[in-house]
Amino acid sequence: MTTAITLENLTRRFPDGKNQTEFTAVDALTFTVERGEVFGFLGPNGAGKTTTIRMLAALIAPSAGTATVNGYRLGENNTAIRGSVGILTESPGLYENLSARKNLRFFAELYGVENPAAQIEKYLRQFGLADRGDETVGTFSKGMKQKLALARAMLHEPPILFLDEPTSGLDPSAAKTVRQAIEMLSGAGRTIFLNTHNLNEAERLCDRIGVLNRGKLVALDTPAALRQRLFGQAVAVRLENPTPQLTEQVTQLPFVRRVNLANDTLAVTLADAAAQIPDLVAALVGFGARIRSVAEQTHSLEEVYLSLVEGDE
């Protein structure tokens, strides 16, 4: 894999009019995104996600630090950066009184697409909009508009795609079709940088996730590794004879991180479940426990996210 995006201490400050000072929207971000990777950027509102995308798409300049996007350094060749990335902004931003085809035609010409008609038809078909291509966009549903905006972002076949909250404000059905469209685009070695609030979406689509809070990167890893790092791996052991004494004995085991007894189930967090479950079971039997079942538990990405964001506050 080669690197598609490199951020080096990328920082953006904005004047804070009220206090005549500056606030830091994005604070010294340093990480890389590999080619072909779907990179999820999670964070609460105002965390700096959109500002980061705007900087990487050469729309606004960083206050400090820099980035390299598709081999072009930010500030040195912004036009080339803009030409080699596609961006889906938070709002579809389509000309509502123009037809879908005319919207795409306009942007295809601005991006200098060589065979605009063929590209327009390709993406209208790909996103299931070909039949309504001549209708004005104002008549489209939110999901259709979002798909059309995705098509617009793809017209010039950019190797890097920035998607800013692509399913925000969509009903579940429309969000599903947009997610399917993103899944479709994520193949063919295309790099996708996805800003999202939707943790299920991030979990399903992203190879790695960066969690941003108040402009700072608080975590960066695969969803599974983030869970492992924060919570270890939990095992649910259903017992016939659960007792507080048994809980205390399990807590004393050296490979156990945390133990919680609820009803007849002992939730045990291990550093490495695959290797340590047999030891745990042997120890429980040794303590006189009668085991009904043992099952691995996984923490949701939501728990990971909340732990990171709330823990940072």
Added chain:
Amino acid sequence: MNRLKTIISKELGEIVGNKLLLFTVIGPVLILPLLPILVAYSTTAFADTDPVTTKDVAAFIAQVPQWANLPPTDVFQIVMMQQMMTLFLIIPLIVPMTVAAFSIIGEKKARTLEPLLATPVSTAAILLGKSLAAALPGVLATWIAYVFSLAGLKFMVSAVVFRSLTGATWWVAMGLLVPLLAVLAVMVGIIISSRVNDTRVAQQLGGVVVIPVVVLSIGQVTGFLLVSLNLMLIAAGVVLALDALVLWVAVVLFERERILTRWK
């Protein structure tokens, strides 16, 4: 160049697709030529019952002595036609300002500016494309209205009066002042649109650009100012200087970063 053409043609398409804007452009072309024709008709039609006398036009002859040899009706018509000129000068102010406000505020409200700014097109090309698309209809509408007026007046006024309508003063007004006023109006429209989100508010604020033309009009009615070649040249110079100033402000305002982070 192709991208500039793309922006201009899309903007013009939006005007054609918007009935209100289209009327703003076409209305003056249809209405304005009727006014000088009506003035010419009324001065001719009432020549027997209420003729224009030398006394009526004495103030004007005092300012332009060479008119002393002309029939009073001709002098009156020349002055009235010059009065009409101020109306022609209002079109390149109102139409481009309205189109520019609709264009920029429309993009702000529809949130289409960010995808547009994300393209590899320079902000200068976007600004130029939008400005030309806003200015051209106003300039063309003025010229067409002027030609329509001439076509009607050709058969209604004397050769002397008609010559005055196609003389250097009018050429400077139409050929120089009209495009310069259109540029002024577009830039004022862009500057105002960067701060407000309602086209009606923008138009009301932009209405101030017609004040100099209204002053010119009042000056003429009161006999204080009379349109002349020199006055038109001075006006063109002043508007050119104003254009340079507002163009600079508009260019500063119309910058990617500023549009995305400061335009409200």
